[in-house]
Amino acid sequence: MDNNATTQAAPEVVAAMLPFFGEYYGNPSSMHNFGGQVGAKVDAARVQVAQLLGASPEEIVFTSCGTESDNTALNSALASQPGKRHIVTTRVEHPAVLNTCQNLAAQGYEVTFLKVDRQGNLDLEAVAEAIREDTALVSVMWANNETGVIFPVPEIAEICAAKGVLFHTDAVQAVGKVPIDLAGSAISMLALSGHKLHAPKGIGVLYIRKGTPFVPFIKGGHQEHGRRAGTENVPYIIGMGKAAELARVRMDEENSKVKALRDRLEAGLLEIEATMVNGDPDRRLPNTSSVSFEYVEGESILLHLSSLGICASSGSACTSGSLEPSHVLRAMGVPFTAAHGSIRFSLSVYNTEADVDHVLEHMPGIIERLRAMSPFWATYQKTACKTPGYVEP
Amino acid sequence: MWEYTDKVKKYFTEPVNVGEIPDADGVGEVGSLACGDALKLTFKLDEQGRIADAKFQTFGCASAIASSSALTEMVKGMTLEEAEKLTNKDIAEFLGGLPKEKMHCSVMGEEALQAAIRNYKGLEPLPSAEGEVVCQCFGVTDKEIEKVALNNDLHTVEEITNFTKAGGGCGDCQEKIQEILDRLWNTAPQQPVEVTPPAAKKKKLTNIQKMKLIEETLEREVRPALKADGGDIELIDIDGDKVMVSLRGRCSSCAASQATLGQFVQSKLREFVSEDLEVEEVKP
Numbered sequence: 001m002d003n004n005a006t007t008q009a010a011p012e013v014v015a016a017m018l019p020f021f022g023e024y025y026g027n028p029s030s031m032h033n034f035g036g037q038v039g040a041k042v043d044a045a046r047v048q049v050a051q052l053l054g055a056s057p058e059e060i061v062f063t064s065c066g067t068e069s070d071n072t073a074l075n076s077a078l079a080s081q082p083g084k085r086h087i088v089t090t091r092v093e094h095p096a097v098l099n100t101c102q103n104l105a106a107q108g109y110e111v112t113f114l115k116v117d118r119q120g121n122l123d124l125e126a127v128a129e130a131i132r133e134d135t136a137l138v139s140v141m142w143a144n145n146e147t148g149v150i151f152p153v154p155e156i157a158e159i160c161a162a163k164g165v166l167f168h169t170d171a172v173q174a175v176g177k178v179p180i181d182l183a184g185s186a187i188s189m190l191a192l193s194g195h196k197l198h199a200p201k202g203i204g205v206l207y208i209r210k211g212t213p214f215v216p217f218i219k220g221g222h223q224e225h226g227r228r229a230g231t232e233n234v235p236y237i238i239g240m241g242k243a244a245e246l247a248r249v250r251m252d253e254e255n256s257k258v259k260a261l262r263d264r265l266e267a268g269l270l271e272i273e274a275t276m277v278n279g280d281p282d283r284r285l286p287n288t289s290s291v292s293f294e295y296v297e298g299e300s301i302l303l304h305l306s307s308l309g310i311c312a313s314s315g316s317a318c319t320s321g322s323l324e325p326s327h328v329l330r331a332m333g334v335p336f337t338a339a340h341g342s343i344r345f346s347l348s349v350y351n352t353e354a355d356v357d358h359v360l361e362h363m364p365g366i367i368e369r370l371r372a373m374s375p376f377w378a379t380y381q382k383t384a385c386k387t388p389g390y391v392e393p
Numbered sequence: 394m395w396e397y398t399d400k401v402k403k404y405f406t407e408p409v410n411v412g413e414i415p416d417a418d419g420v421g422e423v424g425s426l427a428c429g430d431a432l433k434l435t436f437k438l439d440e441q442g443r444i445a446d447a448k449f450q451t452f453g454c455a456s457a458i459a460s461s462s463a464l465t466e467m468v469k470g471m472t473l474e475e476a477e478k479l480t481n482k483d484i485a486e487f488l489g490g491l492p493k494e495k496m497h498c499s500v501m502g503e504e505a506l507q508a509a510i511r512n513y514k515g516l517e518p519l520p521s522a523e524g525e526v527v528c529q530c531f532g533v534t535d536k537e538i539e540k541v542a543l544n545n546d547l548h549t550v551e552e553i554t555n556f557t558k559a560g561g562g563c564g565d566c567q568e569k570i571q572e573i574l575d576r577l578w579n580t581a582p583q584q585p586v587e588v589t590p591p592a593a594k595k596k597k598l599t600n601i602q603k604m605k606l607i608e609e610t611l612e613r614e615v616r617p618a619l620k621a622d623g624g625d626i627e628l629i630d631i632d633g634d635k636v637m638v639s640l641r642g643r644c645s646s647c648a649a650s651q652a653t654l655g656q657f658v659q660s661k662l663r664e665f666v667s668e669d670l671e672v673e674e675v676k677p
Contacts, residue, residue: 118675118676295426295452296452297429297430297452297453297454297457299454299455300405300453300455300458303405303406303455304406307406324429324530324561324562325429330630333629333630333637333675335627335628335629335639336426336427336628336630337426337627337628340426340429340452372411373408373411373412373449373450373451373458374450374451374452375422375431375433375450375451375452376426376431376452378450379612
């Protein structure tokens, strides 16, 4: 139940990859037939990815991961427009973008970090207002990895295009769960990661719209049409292509199955007193649920779940070594009472009703046990407003 | 996931002495909801002045719960003089060690015990207020940093963060922590610094004290009145002197909600916490 962290590689993906560790080990850049046949398979995988994204194959660059794709997009936007030193992004980005932007800010670039509201939504007018003459890039994630909240990325891309500014989206959590048509959009660059959609770890993609000014991040040989040097990771590229094909064919069916499971899980968890779901209920990924159990701490919940064989993740500070809870929940103004006790469930097509039942069977007891030793729970019970008209936040 | 010893796991999964002694002789409360961990320790003395019973309530991670539970076991049978000498190192050692990033949980145990003993003796709480606040995010003073550094032989900013949380928020104070460490290990006497009771004069609140006081004031002075009218209030965030709250129930749709926030909520917070506080409403 932690599939926004990573997913199981699909059996079909693994099967597609295996020959490329053995029989077809040629270098796709070689001039001989042995390498050339591998090169043709790499190109076929490129087509599979392009089809999932509604893009042209030549707009697809294979990278090592989503983070590399994000870093490439940000650095390329600045390197290709040396007169522009301003970036617009949001406070709730994945660290691949957030930390990179903070690092760029430390180097003297200016970065505007846009706020989100209580439901995790962006204000489109605020995006437009943040863009300046010297803005090199606007970078906004497509779907949030913690809450699943989906941003109106095509609309933001239109705003940027109208102002002549490049737009990049970290679509790592959205690809395979949200229909994407890059040809019909104004998106300049898009990053995705293979292991979030049943390909293995170690493979990513950067989409670069034709005509977008571009400076490579990794320099060297002429691979990927000079846009990303380094011998291609062929088996993983093949796996990426297969995963993209599976996602395209199965997306609707999988989404409806996963959403039904997620909604059942959420409904059951919300029966526990003082529990809330974080994020816009209507603009959310079908698989993601960020649930806050007030007055208890997330790591304690996770450890109990783990002992039952249940994997989830938490926005609690204590799980990460960071001392402050999730930057996403804090940016949304989730109260202290809830931010520390947040648990993220992220389901995949491989989850079953039995998995959901297992969580629902044990979670009430875990929360009850932890609350029984929380110094704040007794206070809450004495003072909580239970009058008619009380609206859960 | 952290690597916990079997003893930490045991005290987390099967904690002993959970709860609160109703007629306790000593009560110590440290931490806050805002900071992510809090511990309430209560103890009862027997006729010989030894700790006959100790109980805890903890909001926090596995190591915070384990440290608290272990502490209650450790102090049982001790005289107050013996308990006063118990340090965070003793708690961590009792548990077979804690991940270095979690050592602040053992420090919280030591602080709660010291606070409970002070409470028994009728002394002022919050000894941590002594000294100059270095870390604004977690309200840690230079005296606390010196004490924990000397008692645990800490030489780096990272170690100080692991033990006190200082420097683990915005990070602005890290340079200052390094200066304290440089000064301490170059010139300071190699013995633990005793924390003395705070001076009688009114001190500036640390961030943690302020957060705690705001939470307490809302619970004690504000919520009961709003609830009486079918409403409620929720603390959303504290940013410097800005206190962000949301009104609930009937208060959220009340035409006089701005007056409630300004004339009631803000004035109560200014009365009981700080004159500088500004209340802002966050719409759900």
